[in-house]
Amino acid sequence: MARCPRSRCAPQAHDDAGLSRDNLTIAFRVNTVWRIDEGRVLMFMDRFSTTVSNDSIEHNPDAIVKVAYANFIREPLRTFARDEVQRRNGLDVKETLIPIGDAVLARIRQYATESPCVFTSVVVGNVQYPAAVSNAVSLKLAATQEVQRKDTEIKIERKERTKREVQAQGIANAMQIIRGQLSSMYIQHEAIEAQELMVGSPNHTVVYIPVGPMGVPITGTFPTTAPAGPEGAPANPVVRK
Template structure:
């Protein structure tokens, strides 16, 4: 009887230990998940001692359930960060004109360098491993490694130009900044895509002066165009007058006495053939050219002569 009681106690203790072990395992184990577009930095925690790096996993995937496993997911898709140079952060140009602008940087993490990124460029904690804030770790790394050099290079490149020349050189300024940033990120986990400078803003009085100058220039160009049109119209009228004068000169040369006499005879021929007129020819004048008259024979009275 006593042995049976002892066996039951031992069995109960063993069963309790098994149940406790299962509970502890379930509580202490996990199956960390990495979504698509991310690389997971998997670590194993320790009850005593330090956590250790286990592996990288490329999403979408998970580790499978394991003891004290945790993952920090790092996005390997492009990020765009914008640095403002506005108000008190405005930059003086070469000719001391105060400029406001923005610099946009596009970059991403190299998938095969995520371990290096986690070990040397950012840190765990402050919710960075929180699934609700997976991109916080990249923001922290950007602030630690890229932000200040980028702002310094941007100021330096803009200050090499006169204020009103910046807009015309905005592409080359962006390329110069990109070249300098690429030099410091080339051997790091940061893969730089582009640096773009934009939203150039001048002080209001400068903008107004430029706008007024542009309006004046456009007005002068319009007046110049109108003057050119008037000149062309004048040339056109002169050419037309010259053409008319030349035509009149030709006509005057052709209107000789013989030509006029010929035209008069032709007109008389047409009158003779008309059934509504009575024509009387009186040979007078040089070469017998008659004076033409029309007599109405139906009415008494003297004939009417038309010259």
């Protein structure tokens, strides 16, 4: 008489491959965790024990479980997994592995409703694309990263340019304010202060500064060249006494 298998969860896995919706060959791995319903062990034995020799069961009590998986579960599971992959574009498969696994689990549970097999989870993973596709994706990713890096550099340069423009505008505004607030009296006061500092200095250079009738230094904006005379000769300077 064959020994009854244990009803604990039995993880199984197999590698598979299929075409995506855009005809891209994709390799993947399907991992399944399932167990035998404790209330249907006799049904399980009646259906699958006749396909396994007693000697195999004596050496490996889970031999019936493996045979049941191979004969009853694996092919429908492969069909469901391939069908879910074919419903998606190749490059979208990696992004939807969890929905694919959930869909396969729902379909295998419905398939095994009247069987003694209870499915706990189905996980689809280890997706492998053809080498040409993987290389193209890598090149595209590298190009995208390079574009993003250059965009970042452009943004930084724009910020730096804006910063320099703001600084220059600030300096110009400050100079405008200073020019607007400087009066002739203030400039004369600064000239007198400079003369006093120069006189009190032990090492100074003699500087001749024009002064007005009251002895106050003359300040203002003067042309650097003398106006031309009647025939192009420099005009005689005007001397006031």
